[in-house]
Amino acid sequence: MKNAGVLLFAREPARFYFHAAITCVRFRGKTKTHIIDRKDFSEDIITNVDNAMKWLKTYIPLRYEIGGGKLQREEIPELPYDALREALLNSVIHRDYFEKGAVTMVEFYDDRVHILNPDGLVKGILPEEFGMTSISRNPFLQGLFHRADLVERIGSGIGRMRDEMKTAGLSEPEFNWNGFFRITFKRSEKRGLEIAVTDGTVSDIDLRISELIENGEIVRRPDVERLLQLSYASAQRHLANLVERELILFEGAPKTGKYVLTRKGEKFLASLKKKGDHR
Structure with missing residues (x-):
């Protein structure tokens, strides 16, 4: 309970848990060779998630659609914001805060986005049960998020990520837990504004x-x-x-x-x- 309070309400939780931060990195290309931008967020974990989402939105291109009798354009992000936010919430709620030396990472490449935690599956969940069985490393923290309406039904996050990507016509997120727990969102091959006068990504x-x-x-x-x-x-x-x-x-x-x-x-x-x- 005390640890959850520090993570949620302390002004600088990273003073007590250095690894409670979220680090966001934009790479040029598909490898880690060239870093374009890096931001480290080390406030309370809710603010960290909000700041990480703001950072992601500066790099996620938008598509504009006008139709159906509407005068206003509809802005459609290349990757659904709700899926990314769900992945970030999942990461900060379920990560092992006693695993020192690594923070939650957001890695943005030209073809994909990774959200990583320095741990594997929660003990007690078999690989074939992933997404169907819910066991939390931090049940008290998870409960606080649920009661604050920051997450919906407990245990439904993986399904919501998959549904959001399907609805957007994109590949389902990929999950890997070999050493690090990693969620991969594949970016669309048709990136950027779908307007003939542009030839690249415009946020x-x-x-x-x-x-x-x-x-x-x-x-x-x-x-x-x-x-x-x-x-x-x-x-x-x-x-x-x-x-x-x-x-x-x-x-x-x-x-x-x-x-x-x-x-x-x-x-x-x-x-x-x-x-x-x-x-």
């Missing part, structure tokens, strides 16, 4: 930056930080992505210049509006 934040540049509200990186409440590194990363995709460019001297839309960027935003994006 919702990238789109918002483009709109603010078009409106003249963003001219330099500090404007991105202020308006979207991003860190220096995050703002720089999103701007670099838009420059790489040739949607924006920086005109003028480093100290006095500004970001502007390219012709391609103008066509990109115009195509969204033409398709019925009347926000």
Whole structure:
């Protein structure tokens, strides 16, 4: 009970349990060779899950669909947010907090997302029973999450992850417990905005930056930080992505210049509006 209280309510649980943190890493490509971004979250475990989800959303591309008589576009993430959040909750609820030396990891690759814990199956669950039998390493912690409505019916998390992926038309998550417990979400081969003028991955934040540049509200990186409440590194990363995709460019001297839309960027935003994006 005392340990669960520290994890849930302590301002910095990592002072007592270093391994209670969540580390999120974005890799370039399909291997661990090149790290693009890394964030370590070490607050209470609920805040850690929320922050990890915010981090994931900066990298998960969105597809926009307009139809069915609707004027507003529907934003559809490449991977269902509910499935990822369920995986994160499952990880922090069921991990072994006495297993030192490793934290919960979120690894984002070009073709997949891994969520890992430094432990295998809970003792008492056979591999063939996985997903059907529920035994928790931390029953008191699990109960607190359930009573706080942070998780639904106890023991249903694996099924919900599978259902969310099926509903999205994606492969079911893969589960591996050889040493580490790992959940793998395979990314769609058709990534990014499904609009002809783009040729790469553009996140919702990238789109918002483009709109603010078009409106003249963003001219330099500090404007991105202020308006979207991003860190220096995050703002720089999103701007670099838009420059790489040739949607924006920086005109003028480093100290006095500004970001502007390219012709391609103008066509990109115009195509969204033409398709019925009347926000």
